[in-house]
Every structure is written in C-alpha cells, then in structure tokens.
Amino acid sequence: MSVGVGERVAAGGRSTVGGSSRRKRPASPWRVVIRVFLWAMALGWLVPLLLPLYASLRPYAETAAEGYFSLPKTLNFDYYVQAWQGGNLPRHFLNTLLVAVPAVVLTLFFASFVAFLISRRRLPGGRLLLILFTAGNLLPQQVVLTPLYLMYTKLPLPWWMSWPSELVYDSYWGIIAIHVAFQTGFCVFVLSNYMDTIPRELIEAATVDGAGVWRQYWRVVLPLVRPALGALGTLEFAWIYNDFLWAVVLMSTGDKLPVTSALNNLRSVYFTDYNLLAAGSILVALPTLIVFFVLQRQFVAGLTLGANKG
Amino acid sequence: MTSTPTAPPVEAGRAADVPGRPARRRRRRIGRFSPRDIAVIGLLLGLPLLLDLALIWGPALASIGLSFTSWDGLGEIRPVGLDNYVNIVSNYPPFWPAVWHNLLWLAFLGLVATPFGLFLAVLLDREMRFTRFYQTAFYLPVVLSLAVVGFLAQLIFSRDYGAANALLGRADNPVDWLGDPSINLWSVLLLVGWRHVGYVMLLYLAGLKAVDPALKEAAAIDGANEPQTFFRVVFPTLRPVNVIVLVITVIEALRAFDIVYAINRGRNGLELLSVLVTDNIVGEASRIGYGSAIAVILLLISTGFIAVYLVQVFRREDEA
Numbered sequence: 001m002s003v004g005v006g007e008r009v010a011a012g013g014r015s016t017v018g019g020s021s022r023r024k025r026p027a028s029p030w031r032v033v034i035r036v037f038l039w040a041m042a043l044g045w046l047v048p049l050l051l052p053l054y055a056s057l058r059p060y061a062e063t064a065a066e067g068y069f070s071l072p073k074t075l076n077f078d079y080y081v082q083a084w085q086g087g088n089l090p091r092h093f094l095n096t097l098l099v100a101v102p103a104v105v106l107t108l109f110f111a112s113f114v115a116f117l118i119s120r121r122r123l124p125g126g127r128l129l130l131i132l133f134t135a136g137n138l139l140p141q142q143v144v145l146t147p148l149y150l151m152y153t154k155l156p157l158p159w160w161m162s163w164p165s166e167l168v169y170d171s172y173w174g175i176i177a178i179h180v181a182f183q184t185g186f187c188v189f190v191l192s193n194y195m196d197t198i199p200r201e202l203i204e205a206a207t208v209d210g211a212g213v214w215r216q217y218w219r220v221v222l223p224l225v226r227p228a229l230g231a232l233g234t235l236e237f238a239w240i241y242n243d244f245l246w247a248v249v250l251m252s253t254g255d256k257l258p259v260t261s262a263l264n265n266l267r268s269v270y271f272t273d274y275n276l277l278a279a280g281s282i283l284v285a286l287p288t289l290i291v292f293f294v295l296q297r298q299f300v301a302g303l304t305l306g307a308n309k310g
Numbered sequence: 311m312t313s314t315p316t317a318p319p320v321e322a323g324r325a326a327d328v329p330g331r332p333a334r335r336r337r338r339r340i341g342r343f344s345p346r347d348i349a350v351i352g353l354l355l356g357l358p359l360l361l362d363l364a365l366i367w368g369p370a371l372a373s374i375g376l377s378f379t380s381w382d383g384l385g386e387i388r389p390v391g392l393d394n395y396v397n398i399v400s401n402y403p404p405f406w407p408a409v410w411h412n413l414l415w416l417a418f419l420g421l422v423a424t425p426f427g428l429f430l431a432v433l434l435d436r437e438m439r440f441t442r443f444y445q446t447a448f449y450l451p452v453v454l455s456l457a458v459v460g461f462l463a464q465l466i467f468s469r470d471y472g473a474a475n476a477l478l479g480r481a482d483n484p485v486d487w488l489g490d491p492s493i494n495l496w497s498v499l500l501l502v503g504w505r506h507v508g509y510v511m512l513l514y515l516a517g518l519k520a521v522d523p524a525l526k527e528a529a530a531i532d533g534a535n536e537p538q539t540f541f542r543v544v545f546p547t548l549r550p551v552n553v554i555v556l557v558i559t560v561i562e563a564l565r566a567f568d569i570v571y572a573i574n575r576g577r578n579g580l581e582l583l584s585v586l587v588t589d590n591i592v593g594e595a596s597r598i599g600y601g602s603a604i605a606v607i608l609l610l611i612s613t614g615f616i617a618v619y620l621v622q623v624f625r626r627e628d629e630a
Contacts, residue, residue, distance in 0.1 A: 034433055042447035048504065049450065051473050052462050068473040110358035117355060131620055136366040138616045140565045142587040143609040146602050147372035148365060149591055150383060181365040184358045213347040242455030244568040249592055260455050274465045281461040285454050292453040304516035
C-alpha cells in the first residue's frame with residue numbers, strides 16, 4: 001500500500017490512534033473489506049447516472065431489442081440534437097439564466113447586508129429578524145402556495161415587465177422575488193454565523209474614521225466574506241436552477257418556463273422514447289454538473305457552511 | 311478600536327463634535343446611526359424584510375385564515391369553521407394515504423438513509439486512499455434536481471424496457487416499479503435515499519473532521535475499543551450536526567414534491583400532502599379553502615421541528 005507523504009501526514013494528524021493504527025493498516029483484512037465495500041457502493045451510486053448516459057447515446061430500438069445491458073452497435077449524439085431542438089432547450093436555458101442570475105445576486109446582496117446588521121452592528125431586534133428569516137426558509141413551500149398564487153394572479157405589472165399576462169403571475173419578476181424571499185433566510189443565517197468571526201473592532205475602527213453603514217458593509221465586511229459568498233453563490237445557483245415547483249405553479253406560458261420545469265414538456269411530447277428523455281435529462285443536469293465539478297470545493301463548503309459551526 | 315470595553319477611554323480627545331464627554335456616552339454614540347445610515351438600512355433591510363413578510367409570512371398567515379373558509383378563488387369568501395378539516399380527515403380519500411406516505415418517507419430517510427450516510431462518513435473519515443473519488447460519487451446526486459431524478463427514474467424503473475427489470479432478469483415477467491401502487495413508493499424512496507445519503511454523509515464528514523483527535527486518543531488510552539470510542543466519545547460531539555441532519559431529514563420529507571410530480575403528478579400510490587395542496591389550488595377544481603387546510607396541517611407538523619431547531623441553534627449561540 002503506497003500512501004502519499006501528504007496523506008500520511010494528514011492521517012497521522014487526525015486519524016485514530018497515531019502510531020499503532022498506522023502500523024496495523026497495511027495487512028488488516030478489515031481494511032480490505034471496507035475498501036471493497038466502498039468501491040462497490042461508490043460504483044453502485046454512479047449507476048443511476050451512467051446508465052442514462054449510456055442509453056442516451058444509443059437508439060431506442062436497439063436498447064428495446066437488446067436490453068440496456070448490451071454492447072452497443074450504434075453510438076451517437078442524435079438524441080442530444082433532437083432534445084436540444086425538439087425540446088426548445090436553448091430558450092429554456094435562457095429563461096433559467098434570466099431567473100437564476102438576478103435571484104442569486106440579489107439574495108447574496110440582501111442577505112449579506114442583513115447579516116452584517118444583525119451580526120456586527122447589533123441592530124435592535126436582530127435576533128427576532130434572524131428567527132423570522134431562518135424559520136421562513138424552513139417552511140414547506142406548499143404552506144404559502146395558495147395565497148401566493150392568488151396574490152400573483154391579482155397583482156398587476158406593466159406590460160413591458162410581464163407580457164402577455166400583465167400580472168406578477170407568469171412573469172420572471174415574480175419567480176425571482178419568491179426565490180429571493182426564500183433563499184435570503186438561509187443565506188442570512190449562514191452569513192451571520194460566518195461574520196461572527198470578523199473582529200468587531202474592525203467595524204468600530206471604520207466607524208471612528210467616519211465610515212457610514214454602507215461603507216462599513218461594502219468596504220470592510222464584504223471583502224472579508226468573499227469565500228462564504230462564493231460557496232453560497234454556487235449552492236444557491238444549483239438550488240434555484242433545480243427549482244421545479246415555483247415555475248410550475250406560478251407560470252403558465254410554456255415558453256417562459258425555466259429549463260428544469262420544462263423537462264415536463266419533453267416527456268409529454270415524446271412519451272415513449274426513454275432514451276430521448278435520458279438525453280434531455282442529462283442536458284438539463286449538465287450545467288449543475290459542470291458547476292459542481294469546476295467549483296467542487298466551493299459547493300461542498302456551501303453545503304457544510306451552515307452545519308459545522310459550534 | 312477605541313471603543314472596545316477593554317480599551318482606555320482615549321477617544322474623548324479625538325476630534326469630534328463635543329470634546330470632553332464621558333467615554334461611555336461617546337461609545338454609545340458610535341453605535342448609533344446617522345440619517346444617511348438609516349436611509350441605507352431602511353432600503354437594504356426593508357426590501358428583503360418586505361419580501362419575506364409579503365411572500366412568506368403573510369401568505370402563511372393567510373393560509374391559516376383561508377383554511378376556515380370555503381372559497382373557490384372567485385366568488386364570496388364564506389367562513390365555514392372547521393368544516394374543511396373535518397372533511398379532509400373523514401372523507402377525502404387521498405388524505406390518509408398521503409399522511410401515511412409522508413410518514414414512511416420520514417421513517418425511511420430518518421431510519422435508513424441517514425444512518426447509512428453516517429456510516430459512510432465514518433468509513434470515509436478513516437479511509438485515506440481514493441477518498442475523493444468515493445466522496446464525489448456519493449454526493450454527486452445532491453447536485454441533481456429531484457425533478458431530473460424523477461425523469462431518470464422512468465428509464466430505470468419503467469415496466470417494459472426499464473433497467474431494473476433487465477438487471478433482475480424479470481424482462482419476461484416484468485414488475486411495474488412505478489405503476490404498481492403497492493411498490494412505486496419504495497422505488498421512489500430508493501432514489502430519494504440515493505440523494506439524501508450523500509448529503510448526510512457530507513455533513514457528518516465535515517463534523518467528524520472537526521472532532522479533536524486528542525479525544526479519540528484519550529479514549530484509546532483508556533482502553534476503549536472503536537465502537538465504544540465512536541458511540542461514547544465521538545458521536546456526542548456531533549450533536550450540532552445531528553440537529554441539522556434531523557431538520558434536513560424532516561423538512562425534506564415534508565417538502566417532498568418534485569420527484570413524484572415528475573413521475574406521475576403524485577397519483578396512484580404516490581400521494582403526498584404537498585401534492586394534495588397543489589392539486590386543490592391549481593387543478594381544475596380550485597378549492598382554495600380545502601387546499602389551505604391541508605397546507606395548515608403541513609405547517610403545524612413542520613413548525614414543531616423548526617422550533618426545536620431554532621431553540622437548539624440559538625441556545626448554542628448564547629453559550630458561545
């Protein structure tokens with residue numbers, strides 16, 4: 001067993017009982033069992049992803065005749081082309097961007113400012129605010145769905161903001177607003193915990209130097225929480241991108257749907273062709289997968305950011 | 311820096327409005343906000359707060375109000391007292407199945423998927439080689455939306471050409487994994503668990519990395535074996551993670567919607583409370599009062615868990 005030097009140091013640093021366990025490790029049959037188990041599990045975990053990937057590259061007639069676990073006669077990207085064009089995916093990807101980008105930016109902006117007030121400026125009633133935001137984020141969406149739906153179908157927007165409905169309903173603004181409202185809660189919670197590590201003296205010094213609240217936030221606090229913002233941004237993008245419910249309920253024009261919700265259309269059009277559906281699903285999952293692989297560190301940091309404090 | 315409690319009160323000498331004031335008064339002054347500050351705060355706190363109140367808390371309260379009415383969204387709003395609740399409990403066929411499915415969901419995630427995630431985290435915390443590969447494989451599903459998982463499910467579990475039947479050699483005598491109402495919930499739970507395990511593993515792994523190794527060494531010196539060390543020494547220090555995992559598990563179980571909606575709109579064995587709410591307001595028969603009452607039931611269940619979570623979080627903060 002060849003453990004790299006760095007890994008060995010890391011192992012000595014935090015693994016169980018220092019020397020004795022390290023000596024024991026190479027021959028231990030127990031470790032072999034664990035390793036085999038982990039390999040089997042990890043591969044098993046990938047099957048539900050690899051299988052659709054494989055199927056999407058083969059004609060449906062072939063898989064239907066030979067089964068999914070057969071060697072390929074034909075491998076091509078035909079289904080991807082078909083899903084891309086037939087499902088009108090470019091349009092839906094654009095819709096997603098129109099919703100997700102403003103929603104993530106606004107969420108992080110508002111949440112970081114609120115967190116700064118609560119955590120570093122000790123705003124009166126800050127604790128209550130924190131509870132209000134955090135608990136709001138945890139409510140199941142369906143609890144607010146009915147009145148929200150009614151409200152959206154009653155509130156007008158000018159035609160240039162919402163066409164053709166001229167309502168908050170069926171507009172990007174409405175979807176962005178509900179995402180911001182929900183996600184701000186989570187981000188305020190995480191960021192206020194994160195900001196607790198910034199020395200308060202730093203802000204007090206800025207105050208003495210005559211900096212107003214805005215300057216303290218923009219110039220002092222924001223640069224210091226950049227890593228947390230990166231992590232949260234990655235995570236929030238994935239969440240908002242993956243949203244299904246809000247768009248399905250609060251929008252009616254099929255052409256305006258974000259891409260995840262638009263997958264529904266792909267199915268109704270090509271009901272029987274599972275390989276095409278697989279290609280469509282993979283195309284839709286691709287951006288989050290890319291973000292995940294490129295920004296893996298940030299993504300994981302985001303997931304655990306709210307969790308490992310204390 | 312000058313206004314920290316430990317710093318000497320030198321700031322009185324600094325150029326400012328009224329020199330010579332007692333240090334304590336001036337320190338309070340620094341904490342206050344100028345008119346411009348108040349404008350900035352009003353805008354940047356006001357907007358998110360307004361959104362939070364108008365789009366979340368307002369509607370949540372309105373749901374409670376509407377649940378006592380029989381409203382179709384158009385006509386008059388007539389109060390009917392507890393009628394909706396009585397009706398739901400006594401003669402709304404999908405209600406009890408939905409409650410039961412939500413409970414099964416909760417039990418499966420809480421008693422099977424979560425412990426399994428913890429188990430994987432413990433193994434990965436010891437295993438050094440290929441750990442990145444294992445971790446990535448396990449939490450990759452977390453990136454996917456449950457709607458996409460719902461679509462992939464059809465490929466795997468479809469009756470005639472699905473991979474599951476092929477794998478089990480049942481192509482001639484196929485099982486209808488998603489269509490058969492006595493089986494489909496379990497097929498779905500398998501996929502939901504697939505995604506949940508990775509998330510839980512990640513949270514516990516982060517928690518385990520933060521455990522002071524000296525604790526484990528001390529336990530080993532005292533003669534504890536590995537299971538003893540884990541259950542008596544390591545696990546108790548994971549308490550904060552446990553609470554978060556518990557809340558995520560409960561919330562996921564109550565929020566569950568996307569995956570069943572993507573598969574068959576939550577019918578035929580896949581009913582869930584969240585689907586019933588959606589059905590009653592967006593379906594052809596718009597029964598607002600009815601849907602709201604189901605939403606309130608959902609709200610009551612989740613509020614309990616949210617309260618436990620907040621108490622835990624804020625108590626921890628007070629101790630810190």
